[in-house]
Amino acid sequence: MLLQFKGRRKGYYHNRRAVPVKVGDHCLVEADRGRDLGKVTYVGPGRAEWWQVADHQGVLQLASEADLERMRATRDEEGPMWDACNERIRRRGLDMNLVTVERQHDGRKITFFFTAEGRVDFRELVRDLAALFRTRIELRQIGVRDETRLQGGLAVCGREYCCSGFLHEFAPVTLKMAKTQQLPLNPAKLSGPCGRLRCCLAFEDDHYRDARRRLPRTGTVVTTPDGPATVRQVDLLREVVTVDGREPGSLVEWGADRLRWDDPQGTAPRGGCGGGGCRRGPA
Numbered sequence: 001m002l003l004q005f006k007g008r009r010k011g012y013y014h015n016r017r018a019v020p021v022k023v024g025d026h027c028l029v030e031a032d033r034g035r036d037l038g039k040v041t042y043v044g045p046g047r048a049e050w051w052q053v054a055d056h057q058g059v060l061q062l063a064s065e066a067d068l069e070r071m072r073a074t075r076d077e078e079g080p081m082w083d084a085c086n087e088r089i090r091r092r093g094l095d096m097n098l099v100t101v102e103r104q105h106d107g108r109k110i111t112f113f114f115t116a117e118g119r120v121d122f123r124e125l126v127r128d129l130a131a132l133f134r135t136r137i138e139l140r141q142i143g144v145r146d147e148t149r150l151q152g153g154l155a156v157c158g159r160e161y162c163c164s165g166f167l168h169e170f171a172p173v174t175l176k177m178a179k180t181q182q183l184p185l186n187p188a189k190l191s192g193p194c195g196r197l198r199c200c201l202a203f204e205d206d207h208y209r210d211a212r213r214r215l216p217r218t219g220t221v222v223t224t225p226d227g228p229a230t231v232r233q234v235d236l237l238r239e240v241v242t243v244d245g246r247e248p249g250s251l252v253e254w255g256a257d258r259l260r261w262d263d264p265q266g267t268a269p270r271g272g273c274g275g276g277g278c279r280r281g282p283a
Contacts (some may be wrong), residue, residue, distance in 0.1 A: 001059065002046065003029060006075070006090035007113075007150035007259030008164045011038065012046065019059045024061035024069075033136070034108040037063055037071050069106070074103050081133070085112050088128050096120045099147050109136040115147050145170055148194035155192065162199045168217045173197040177205045180212060182236065211236040215256050222261040224254050 001021065003011050011027050021027055025040045059261050063071075082101045089096060096116040103110045110133055114120075129137045141205055142150070149163040163170065178201055192198040216222055220231045222243060229243035232251060241259060245252040 001040055001044070002050075002168075003027070003041035004041045005036065005038045006078075006227045007100055008152060009102070009150070010041075010168060011057070012050040014051070014054050014058045015043075016058050017060070019061055021059065021062060026065065028060045028063055028105070029058065031104055031106070032058050032109055034106040035060065035103055037105040056132060057269060065261045071105060074105065074107075078103055081110060082112075084132060085125075085129060085203055088125055092125060092128075094122060094125060094145075095119055096122070099142065100150050107135060109138060111138045111140055111142050113142050113146075113150060115144060116141055145196055148192065153193060155198075157200075161193070163194075167199060171199065171202045173199060173202050177208075180208045182203065184233075208236055211239065216241060216259065216261045220261055222259045224252075224259055226252070 001013055001015055003013055005011065007044075011029070013019065019027060021040050021043060023040050023043060026037060027040060028035050028037055078101045081103065083096065085101065086098045089098060095118075096114045099113045099115060101110060101112050110129070112129070119208055120141070123214075126137050126139060145163060148161060149167075152164040153161055153195050159165070173196070175185065175190075175197065178185060178197070181201070181204070183190065190197055190201070215236065216231050217236050218231050218234060221228055222231055222241070224243060226246060229245075229252070231241055231243055233242035235241070239256045240253050242251050242253050244250070
């Protein structure tokens with residue numbers, strides 16, 4: 001099953017004890033040298049790679065009212081912890097930006113998440129915090145995408161950030177995906193709140209790449225019901241091709257299934273590719 005913790009941090013856990021849990025429940029799980037409390041967001045077989053991560057982790061029991069009250073008290077304690085850590089960062093002149101702090105449910109560990117341009121020697125800072133809070137301290141450097149996930153918010157589409165809502169892992173996103181989808185290469189419009197390319201560019205990339213393989217490219221000469229014409233624009237979503245019309249300067253739209261053209265690379269998956277290329281006729 002999948003559990004969510006503070007800052008939308010996610011973890012994968014076995015339920016070997018067959019604890020009767022459902023989505024929305026809070027339960028106690030095995031944590032680093034102790035116990036932690038999270039909210040169940042998925043119950044099911046999951047993916048094979050999840051269980052490799054969850055091999056030594058498991059659900060212990062459903063959270064009681066006392067556990068939930070303790071969780072709320074722990075969240076209240078984390079604010080002063082953040083202030084204390086940030087003050088010591090400034091005192092030691094460390095080039096790091098503290099993002100958030102998370103205290104393990106049983107109090108045996110406190111994790112401070114931070115961003116930094118490069119490597120930071122925070123050994124003395126860890127000693128300061130361990131002496132102050134008298135528990136195990138972990139400082140974890142994260143990237144800007146992880147920072148955005150932890151902080152959360154609403155994207156330009158009006159929905160919760162994908163990374164905060166449902167994404168389990170970050171997938172590579174490249175500018176080539178935007179080019180394939182015929183999007184304007186404007187960094188301000190393609191970048192998310194983290195300053196990196198938006199994760200959603202990868203969601204439909206397979207569909208767009210498949211459409212580009214099946215449709216003629218701009219500049220290709222195709223045979224239409226009205227005769228030969230040159231492709232001026234391709235709508236990948238509708239699979240509609242805009243070509244030169246009979247009148248000078250005019251344009252005409254045709255469904256791709258009504259066109260025929262040579263595919264010298266033989267990459268089109270339909271229409272009987274072979275020999276010197278692939279020709280596609282009307283449906």
